[in-house]
Amino acid sequence: MKASTVSQRIESEGKIMSNTSAVLEMPEQSFAGLETRGVHAWFGNHHALSDVSLQFPARTVTGLIGPSGCGKSTFLRLLNRMHEFIPSAAMAGEVLLHGQDIYGEGVDAAAIRLKVGMVFQKPNPFPAMTIRENVVSGLKLAHIKIDNEDDLVENCLSRAGLWKEVKDRLNASGGSLSGGQQQRLCIARSLAVEPEVLLMDEPCSALDPGSTLRIEETIKELAEKITVVIVTHNMQQASRVSDYCAFFLSDGGPGALVEADQTRKMFTNPNDSRTADYVQGKFG
Amino acid sequence: MTIAPPIKREMHVVHSRGDKVFRGIVTAGAMTSLIILGLIGAFLFGRGAQVFSQYGLKFITGTNWSASTEPGIANEFGMGPMLVGTIIVSIIALTFTVPMSIAGALFIEFYAQPRVKKILTALLDLAAAIPSLIFGLWGIQVFTNIGQRWASLLGNRLGFIPIFNTISDNYGRSPFVAGCVLASLIVPITTSVAREVYSRTPRELIDTCYALGGTKWGAIKTVVLPFGKSGVVGGAMLGLGRALGETVAVYLVLNLNFRYTFKILESEGGNVASLIATRFGEASTEELTALIAAGFVLFLMTLGVNMIASAIVTRTTRT
Amino acid sequence: MSGISIPQPTRPWQRKRREQIRSGATFTAMAILAFIVVLFTGFAGFDGWAISLFIISAIVLLIKGRKLSQKERKNAFIQLLIASAATLAFLPWLSIFASVAMKGIAGLRINFITSDMRTTVPDDEMNMGGALHAIVGSFMMVIIASIITLPLGILSGVYLTEIKGRFTFLVRFVVQSMSGVPSIVAGLFVFTTYVSATHGPTAFGGALALGILMLPTVARTSEEVLKLVPDELRSAGYALGARQWRTTLMVVLPTVRSGLTTVAVLGVARVIGETAPLLLTAGSSTALRFNPIHGQIASLPIYVFGLLQIGTEYAVNRAWTGALVLMIFVFGLFITARKVGGKDKR
Numbered sequence: 001m002k003a004s005t006v007s008q009r010i011e012s013e014g015k016i017m018s019n020t021s022a023v024l025e026m027p028e029q030s031f032a033g034l035e036t037r038g039v040h041a042w043f044g045n046h047h048a049l050s051d052v053s054l055q056f057p058a059r060t061v062t063g064l065i066g067p068s069g070c071g072k073s074t075f076l077r078l079l080n081r082m083h084e085f086i087p088s089a090a091m092a093g094e095v096l097l098h099g100q101d102i103y104g105e106g107v108d109a110a111a112i113r114l115k116v117g118m119v120f121q122k123p124n125p126f127p128a129m130t131i132r133e134n135v136v137s138g139l140k141l142a143h144i145k146i147d148n149e150d151d152l153v154e155n156c157l158s159r160a161g162l163w164k165e166v167k168d169r170l171n172a173s174g175g176s177l178s179g180g181q182q183q184r185l186c187i188a189r190s191l192a193v194e195p196e197v198l199l200m201d202e203p204c205s206a207l208d209p210g211s212t213l214r215i216e217e218t219i220k221e222l223a224e225k226i227t228v229v230i231v232t233h234n235m236q237q238a239s240r241v242s243d244y245c246a247f248f249l250s251d252g253g254p255g256a257l258v259e260a261d262q263t264r265k266m267f268t269n270p271n272d273s274r275t276a277d278y279v280q281g282k283f284g
Numbered sequence: 285m286t287i288a289p290p291i292k293r294e295m296h297v298v299h300s301r302g303d304k305v306f307r308g309i310v311t312a313g314a315m316t317s318l319i320i321l322g323l324i325g326a327f328l329f330g331r332g333a334q335v336f337s338q339y340g341l342k343f344i345t346g347t348n349w350s351a352s353t354e355p356g357i358a359n360e361f362g363m364g365p366m367l368v369g370t371i372i373v374s375i376i377a378l379t380f381t382v383p384m385s386i387a388g389a390l391f392i393e394f395y396a397q398p399r400v401k402k403i404l405t406a407l408l409d410l411a412a413a414i415p416s417l418i419f420g421l422w423g424i425q426v427f428t429n430i431g432q433r434w435a436s437l438l439g440n441r442l443g444f445i446p447i448f449n450t451i452s453d454n455y456g457r458s459p460f461v462a463g464c465v466l467a468s469l470i471v472p473i474t475t476s477v478a479r480e481v482y483s484r485t486p487r488e489l490i491d492t493c494y495a496l497g498g499t500k501w502g503a504i505k506t507v508v509l510p511f512g513k514s515g516v517v518g519g520a521m522l523g524l525g526r527a528l529g530e531t532v533a534v535y536l537v538l539n540l541n542f543r544y545t546f547k548i549l550e551s552e553g554g555n556v557a558s559l560i561a562t563r564f565g566e567a568s569t570e571e572l573t574a575l576i577a578a579g580f581v582l583f584l585m586t587l588g589v590n591m592i593a594s595a596i597v598t599r600t601t602r603t
Numbered sequence: 604m605s606g607i608s609i610p611q612p613t614r615p616w617q618r619k620r621r622e623q624i625r626s627g628a629t630f631t632a633m634a635i636l637a638f639i640v641v642l643f644t645g646f647a648g649f650d651g652w653a654i655s656l657f658i659i660s661a662i663v664l665l666i667k668g669r670k671l672s673q674k675e676r677k678n679a680f681i682q683l684l685i686a687s688a689a690t691l692a693f694l695p696w697l698s699i700f701a702s703v704a705m706k707g708i709a710g711l712r713i714n715f716i717t718s719d720m721r722t723t724v725p726d727d728e729m730n731m732g733g734a735l736h737a738i739v740g741s742f743m744m745v746i747i748a749s750i751i752t753l754p755l756g757i758l759s760g761v762y763l764t765e766i767k768g769r770f771t772f773l774v775r776f777v778v779q780s781m782s783g784v785p786s787i788v789a790g791l792f793v794f795t796t797y798v799s800a801t802h803g804p805t806a807f808g809g810a811l812a813l814g815i816l817m818l819p820t821v822a823r824t825s826e827e828v829l830k831l832v833p834d835e836l837r838s839a840g841y842a843l844g845a846r847q848w849r850t851t852l853m854v855v856l857p858t859v860r861s862g863l864t865t866v867a868v869l870g871v872a873r874v875i876g877e878t879a880p881l882l883l884t885a886g887s888s889t890a891l892r893f894n895p896i897h898g899q900i901a902s903l904p905i906y907v908f909g910l911l912q913i914g915t916e917y918a919v920n921r922a923w924t925g926a927l928v929l930m931i932f933v934f935g936l937f938i939t940a941r942k943v944g945g946k947d948k949r
Contacts, residue, residue, distance in 0.1 A: 042612045050609070081616065082491060087398050090612035103615040110674075114497035124488045128510035141498030141506060143674040186492075193496060299847070306848030310766050313758025314774050317818055320755075321781040324792050324815065331795075387688030395685060404693070411696040413937050415876020417904050418926050421911060422699045425706075425919065430650055468695035475692060499678035529785025531879035532904075536911060557787045557879065564794065564883055572795060579788040590783035 033058040033227055034079065034116070034197050039093035040254070041074045043086060048074050050254035051093075054246055056197070061219060061228040063242030063263065065235060067284035070248040071255025072231050076199050079229065080116035081109040097197075114142055117195035121202045123182035125174030125189070131157075132170040134185055138193040152192060160188035161218045180211020187218060198222065200230040204237065216241045235279055239267050247275045331573050332580035335361070343577065349542055349559070351571040361574040363581065365544045369459065369554020370582070373534060374527040376463025376548060381470050382520050388471065389478035389516075390504060408479070412472035420536035423465035428537065431461035435549045450549045457539035459553040465537050466530060470523035477522060477597060481515025482508055518596030525589040529582060531557040556582045633659045657687050700930075707927025710920050716928070719901075720889040725910055725918035734925050736891040737906035740806060741932075743895060744885065744902060745871050747810035748817055753867055756821025760866075763822075764829040765851050774822075782819035789815045790880030798884050806895040809885030809902065813874040821870045828862035829855065865944035872936040876929055878904035903929045 034056040041049035049071035056062050064072040077083045079095060081102060094101045102112045125134045135153045139146060146152055153170065157163040162184040166177070174185055183203060190198055200219070204212040219228055219241050232238050238245055245267075246260035259272045270276050278284050299307065335343055339361060346362015392404045435455035442448040455461070485508050493503035534555045540562060541552035560575050567575060618626075637656035640646055646655050660683055668676040715733040723732025759778065763771055793812040798804055832855050840850030856863070886899030887909055903925055910922035 038610070040610060040612070047609070080495065082495060084614070084616040085491065085494065090614050092610040092613055105615075105619075109616065110494070110497045110499060113495050118492075118495035120488045120492065122488060124486065124492055126489065126492075126506060126510075137506060138496035138498075141493055141496045141502040143672070189492075190496070302849075303847045306846075306851070307766055307768075310758050310761050311768055311770075313755055314762035314766075314768075314770070317755045317759045317822060318770065318774055318777055320815070321777050321818065324781070324784065324789070325777075327792060327796065328788065384688050384692035387685045388692035390685050391689035395682065395689075407693065407696065409941075410934060410937060413872055413933055414696070414699060415878070415904065415929060415933060417876055417878045417907060418699060418703065418930060421907065421922060421926050422695075422702060424911070425923075426698060426702050427695070430648065433648065433650070468699075471692050471695070499674055501678040501681045502674070525783055529783070529787070531785065531787040532908065535879075536908075557785055560787050560791060561879055561882060564791065572799075576791055576795060579785070579791050582785055583783075583788050586783045586785055587780050591780065594779060 033098075034229075035096045036075075036079070037094045037096065039075070039078060039095060040091060041071065041078060041083060042088075042090040044088040047254040049078075050256045052248075052257045053093075054257060054260055056227055056229055057244065058227050059223055059225065060243040061223045061230060061241050062244045062246060063238035064229065064231045064246050064248060065233075065238050066248035066255070066258075066278070067250075068233075069255070070250045072246075072248045073201055074255070075248070076118075076201055076229065076231050079197070079199055080113050080118055082113075082118065084109070110142070114193050115195055116197040116199060117190035117193065118199045119183070119186050119190055119201070119203050122206045123179055123186055125177070125182050125185050127173075127175050129174055130171045131166050131174050131177070131185060134174045135188050135192050138189055142193055144193065156188040156191045157185075159191055159218075159222065160184045161214060161221070162188060178211070180207050180214060183207060183211070183215060184218060187215075187222075191222075195226060197227045197229065200228065202231050202233060205233060212237070235267075235281070239263060247272075247278060249274060249278070328576060328580040328583055331576040335574055335577035339574075343574075344581070347542070347544060349563075349574075351568050359570055359574075361571070361577075363556060363559070363578045365542055366554040366556045366559045366578070367581065368544060368546075369538075370528055370556045370585075372546070372548060373459050373463045373466060373538065373553060373555060374524055376460060377466035377470060377527045378520060378524055380464060380467035381474050381523055382516070384467070384471055385474035385478050385519065385523075386516060388475040389482050389512075390508070392475075392479050393482045394500065394504060394508070405479070408472055408476050412476060414472075416469055416530055416533040417536075419465055419469045420533040423461070423533060423537040427465055427468075428456050428461055431464050432456045434464075435460045439549045447546055447548050449547055451547075452551065454551040455549055457537060457551045459538065459545075459548045459550075462534050462538040462553065462555075463548070465533055466527050469530065469533055470526050473526060474516075474519040474523040477519030478512065478516045481512040481519070485511045514596050514599070518593050521589050521593030521596065525586045525593060528589065529557060529586045531561055534558055535561050629663065633663060653690075657683075703923065703926050703930050706920070706923035707925075707930075710924030711927060715924055719891045721891075725913050725921060726915050727917065729917065729920060729924075732921075734903065734906055734921075734928060736888060737901040737903045737925065738928065739891060739893070740885070740888070740900040741875060741902040741904070743806050743893070743900070744810040744813055744881075745875055747807060747895060748813040748874065749867065749871060751810070752814040752817045752821055752870065756818050756870070757825045757863060757866070759822035760825030760829050761851065761856075763826045764832075765847070765855065775826075778819045778822045781815075782823065784816070784819075786812075786816055786877050787879040787883075790883040793880070794883040802897065804884055804886030804899045805897060806885060806892075806900040809881045809900065810895070812880035812884045813877060816877060816880065817870045817874050820873050821866055824866045824869060825863060828859050828866055831862065832858050861943045865940045868936050868940040868943070872933055872940065875936070876904055876933055878908050881905050882908070903932075 036052055036054050039049065039052045040047070052075055064076065066072050074083065078091060083089050083091060091103070095103060097112065097115060101107070126137055129137060132153055135156050136149060154163060154167070157166065162181060165181060166172075174182065177185060204215050207215065216237065219230065222228055223243070230242065242263045244260065245263045247258045247266065248255050249258045250256070259266065259270055259275045261270070266275060267279050270279065339346070342362055344367065345364050346360065347364050348360045348362050350360050352359055392401055392408070396404060432455045435458060436453070438448050438460070439450050439455065443450065489507040489511070490503045493506050498506065535558040538553050538555055538558065539551050540555065540558050542554070543552065545552055556578055560579055563571065564575055633656060636659055637652050640655040640659075641652045646652065661680070664679055664683055668679060671679070710729045712730060714730060716738065717735055718733040719736035720732045759774060762768065763774060790812045793808055793815070797811060798808045836854055836858060837850055840854040845853070881902050881904060885902055885905065887905045888899045888901040892898055892900050907922045907925040907929065910918040910925065
């Protein structure tokens with residue numbers, strides 16, 4: 001399927017099914033998922049990321065780990081074309097979604113971002129909106145019309161593990177929630193547009209341990225239906241939530257992928273000695 | 285065994301002699317400024333009170349402003365038409381300024397290329413430094429031709445609406461044209477406040493809109509405009525304060541006439557600051573006091589507007 | 604590195620060169636079309652051209668937009684609206700810059716800045732007479748105003764940031780509210796208290812009025828400048844055992860030296876173009892004068908204002924030239940302020 005028709009598909013369907021089984025019934029090949037081939041990133045003349053080729057298996061959690069400045073957040077933002085909002089940014093290589101280069105000519109970036117959602121470091125519900133409005137804000141932004149908004153709100157909030165806590169105050173301001181609840185609201189907001197991949201940029205770094213645990217549970221549940229890519233500073237978190245891990249490192253030059261494998265192997269018996277040193281906390 | 289509660293020890297800052305002298309000098313300087321500015325306020329208030337006790341509310345509502353030259357005939361001072369005219373011209377100015385400033389600020393902040401953005405920001409600063417005299421000069425010599433054409437267009441098409449109605453076919457030097465000139469004068473102020481506020485929109489909120497598949501306009505509507513709402517209101521109020529007190533730009537363009545008029549396309553209007561500029565030359569002591577009182581009323585209006593504006597602006601640009 | 608070749612950086616999200624050329628060509632075509640509309644229909648003048656260009660762009664957008672989704676159509680249309688309204692907002696200043704430069708340059712001859720109007724009437728040819736008296740008068744008043752106001756204003760700023768005494772709130776409140784005083788009211792104040800009590804309008808009277816207008820600006824901006832000094836610097840001074848006055852004079856003020864220069868320059872730029880208060884307090888003159896406390900004195904704004912009131916062709920031309928000189932001064936001051944002020948940040 002051509003990526004440029006993704007938005008047309010959404011509009012022609014006219015609605016997003018609130019019943020998530022619709023996603024499961026999609027043909028298996030549409031979950032060929034996300035893959036990068038020889039991706040580089042620059043900010044001005046600064047070469048930030050070099051030659052990353054990585055596949056994200058469908059319905060898994062992949063953790064991107066590595067010390068500060070290794071380019072893992074840059075890499076994440078390349079995956080849904082958020083990289084290009086930095087004025088001097090440039091890139092090379094290919095990012096394939098279902099085999100289609102998302103940087104190809106004529107590809108609608110907004111349609112890509114609908115398929116590859118993103119949750120940010122700090123919880124950021126839209127301040128002028130209620131909880132309910134926050135959840136459906138993505139549909140408004142993307143001009144998607146749905147028949148049964150109530151079901152969608154309940155479904156998304158349930159998947160984000162927030163429904164029980166807020167079902168009686170959906171019209172309260174999103175800002176009235178606690179930090180952890182706000183972040184789960186942001187997850188619910190991203191789920192409402194039915195992404196196939198969800199990118200998370202250190203989603204727990206601004207939260208307390210209790211909230212972090214709740215979010216980690218949510219992430220594991222999400223991975224039953226969608227693909228999750230999570231950047232984290234916290235190696236314990238990576239070992240708790242991820243199925244696969246990718247270790248990034250910069251030796252002063254551009255950040256590069258050192259090693260990627262199953263999480264258990266990465267933490268017990270990595271191929272590269274630098275990975276072993278990092279996961280054992282010898283540096284970083 | 286009980287533990288005795290700790291004893292609080294007072295801590296004082298003791299200034300040395302040098303520091304005392306230094307603090308004295310600085311305080312004296314600040315107090316002098318305070319006294320000078322306070323004196324102006326008190327002076328205006330005193331003269332204003334004098335006029336109000338003499339003429340009462342008629343000073344505000346009265347329509348006649350005549351200083352008698354012959355003894356036995358009482359002076360009559362009523363600034364009503366001028367006050368109404370000032371407000372009308374300012375409202376016209378604001379009607380144009382607000383949408384243009386919002387658009388200008390959004391354009392600079394979100395649409396312009398980095399290099400264009402830099403140039404426009406510098407231009408904005410420069411424009412705010414143009415003396416109002418030059419706006420007046422441009423207004424009467426250059427803009428009036430264009431403004432007249434717009435006014436006649438409005439008058440011909442929408443003349444059935446009372447405020448667009450005209451008796452004469454003379455559209456130049458009308459409140460409409462003066463309001464347009466005033467608008468171009470306050471646009472730099474309101475635009476730079478709006479731009480400042482918009483630029484403080486958290487980047488992550490905008491990114492979120494894009495990450496949800498939104499367009500640029502979607503991000504602006506969802507995040508930027510709600511975020512900058514009160515800042516824009518504050519900026520507009522700052523502009524309004526400037527518009528109310530502006531003298532030469534209006535004086536040069538507007539045809540001053542002592543009559544209540546709401547026909548904004550007609551070539552006559554009122555303006556308190558221009559009244560002062562016109563009358564002070566041949567004014568008697570008594571009329572001078574009345575002019576000062578009129579100045580005081582103007583001052584109170586701009587003061588009120590400015591206070592509200594700066595309260596809003598400081599509240600929104602803090603953090 | 605394992606010897607892999609580094610590819611060329613690309614920006615696939617940017618519009619291709621050929622698209623840029625195409626949209627440039629479209630714009631040019633629309634501009635020409637709008638010009639044709641002006642020639643053959645009721646639309647007239649530059650504004651008519653601009654309006655027809657806007658309408659044509661909207662139509663073109665509508666045709667192009669058929670391929671786009673509703674979301675994108677709306678986005679493109681609003682982009683057109685915002686760009687148009689922004690252009691409308693910037694146009695007056697460009698028109699002002701252009702008209703002042705073009706109409707003013709004709710009269711900008713050497714005699715304009717070397718002679719006064721003593722032996723010339725406004726209707727004389729432009730090669731006679733000038734604005735020397737007005738320039739000198741303006742500078743005299745601005746300098747006197749600065750001598751009075753700058754120390755007071757800067758001391759107020761120091762009081763607000765360094766002393767933080769009992770009256771901090773009051774000082775800030777009064778400074779804040781007095782910055783809203785309409786300039787004509789300040790003129791009126793000096794007129795009744797000083798000018799009419801002495802021998803009529805003088806340079807000193809004008810300087811007083813300008814000083815009153817300058818004071819709040821200077822106090823507020825110097826407070827802002829001093830606030831930029833990090834508290835660590837003050838603490839470092841105290842930690843070395845220095846007294847407050849030494850810390851302020853040796854550490855705080857030198858740190859913001861260029862900032863305070865900016866304050867002075869901005870204060871002058873704020874008042875040099877003021878017209879209304881000088882009308883009441885300084886009067887006007889046709890001759891070069893240097894006595895600040897006796898006799899009316901000319902100034903650039905009043906020179907321009909007076910010539911405009913006369914309104915004949917040569918008088919208006921002279922007014923434009925005066926306006927150009929005034930603009931050059933204001934912008935010169937402004938650019939100086941930016942240049943100097945930029946140094947602190949580095």
